[in-house]
Amino acid sequence: MPVKFHLVVFILYIYVDAVFSSFCYWNTACSYRYFSTKTPYNAVRGDIRDSVINLPECEPISIWGIFRSGRTYPDPKSAIKMKEAIAIRDLVVSSYEKGRCSLCAQDIDNLRDWAIDKDMFDKTSALHDEGRKEMFGVASRLKEVYTLLKELDRANYAFRSTQHRWVKESAKAFMEGLGNKNLVMDELTSDAIKTDVEEDPAWNKEMNKYTISPDYLAAKDRIQRRLGLDYSLTSDNITALYDLCWYTWSGLNNKASPWCALFTTEDLKVLEYIGDLEHYYKDGHGRQSTNMNNQIPLPDLLETFQLAKSGKGRKITACFTRSRIMDMVYAALGWFKDSKPITAADKKRDRLWRTSRINPHAANVVMVLNRCAFKKTSDYHVMFYLNEEPLRSVCEGGICSWTEFEKLLTPFRETTSNKTVS
Template structure:
């Protein structure tokens, strides 16, 4: 009798699960889930500096400093190989639907069936995507509208410094084009200002920093998502974790942020599945380049030292109008870690996925992520004073100081630990 009741419960569970899966149509979802960890489109999370700029009476901006992640790229060679192999699963899904075993909607199947392969995705691995180029151009264009008068940068004192990676250089070039000033040039790289990758990528699969991610992939949370995906597709082929990662990458890389056009590959996943896969990205970045890795913040010290010096010079009337660093996703993680920003009270782990976590890479480190600080000279009661405005992804970063506005003394307190890059880092809390 107990066995019969147990089997009945299991049967009811699968019936309701199948109903839930079959009732989800991706193509007409009012608000498609578009948070893909560090592959999140910039337009999915950005603000607009033209609307969000903080204006204080009797204050004028005298110097701008920013650090910018590269825009959208094509996948790296290793991911591209897996994605190309995973495309064959499309035929299995379509066949499964025709046999009545797949839970995808008819339109989702049509969109997947008619999806055209972009050969550039596999032929131009790691290169800057046209969308990434436009992201960087648009960021600069919006900044210019707010902070620069026509031709103001011509002959001005400035610095634009990218890392040596070609997709970062291409991002920097697009940014300069967005400023639309004559003859702007990037700095030639010197070893002093190039970033050193602290991670040995050859040992990637077995290194200590990957353990928490692997632990999550055998958790009930992940295994439930894997089971949902398998049943949703209804294919005989047993999906591996590598297959799911490749299908997820197809979803991410073919999602257009510029025109908010969802990818048909995302229809393979429910919203809950995408949240599980997003969390894998959070764990990976936390333990590779964030708080879960000892001394991960070391590479962020050089640009942060330059920030303090730049604004000190600007106060003395010798500063640059704009300073911009261009880098990769991992350096953004390290900058946040060096500053103590977005640090959860307890480490994020495979066994404790907090929905309201601060370390959420979709929000803090999307494609083209950026932090911009603006030094303002203010004249209150005929005396000069200085304030620094903080922005992240074109929204005021209000948790640094009240309203995102720091007095000069508050600013120095935050960044003075970086005045000597060989000293021990002190941090300031930002949730």
């Protein structure tokens, strides 16, 4: 074989090795922090105190919001897989010591020094302390902006939660954030999602196709070479390591996880997209089932604001739920719908259905009914907020006239709603 050919191969090897060695996670200026529906709320939220829409001669008279629960501990199934994956840490350190791993020295130190939090295995599915603070913070900021929340009695509020433990704990944290110890939660009779999606083999079709796509396989190969392990990582291994990455990321302190050093930014984008596909086809715009509208509380929103117009409404109605219902609400309202369905074959960077931004931990949609006095006549406007930022894609700049609002909600008049949020 010609000498020149050996030289080219040698140079290429050095170049590839240098590329993989040049990425140091620990001092990356802006670490990637978008993990689909496991994204920390603080990574994407706004601040209602800065972004509130104030219209001249208008007064807020009623607030209606739907809130996803705050961050939780892993579910039992994920916790088991994460616990097993922790053993890979020693293999990565050993690989580095043998010169086969391309992680930076400091990334290895951070991974080696990482301490196991026993609560992640002992408190499965419970509300995490960060989740409690997320919900408390949302409520306290709302109260700071809207004075009508400072004096609440049993007749002018409603707090509704599903029966899921972590959701009820989130609701309680929110109520604590309002600073009124006398607030009580409504009793619910049911919180079951009546759906055939689990029996529908089509909902995870695109997600499964993506896990054998060139995009995913390239990421899998990058991770394998980056870690330099003696055995081939399975997709389950990668998922468990990814779970350790997002779970051990501190959203409140904006502190990156040493487990995320196992991935490049492009790897994390690939894994994020798997979550987008899952939620798009399971409960979002790609869902085939037709009974979705029966599961969401939008009829109550219209009724609540109609009563408020007549002087009989509540100051605040807050519904607490899971990520699945948030997806259903977005799909039912036609929000965040791309011109073409998202698929395994085309991971668009500018897609509208981006669960990291629309459905992170503690995701929320808040509507505020305002009574306005223009030329001595009463008029009403509704402001829309997503995660404490105006939802500008609704009406004009997130401000709907009453006519526009009624038109948006009218399709839900005939749906069956028991005012629960499954």
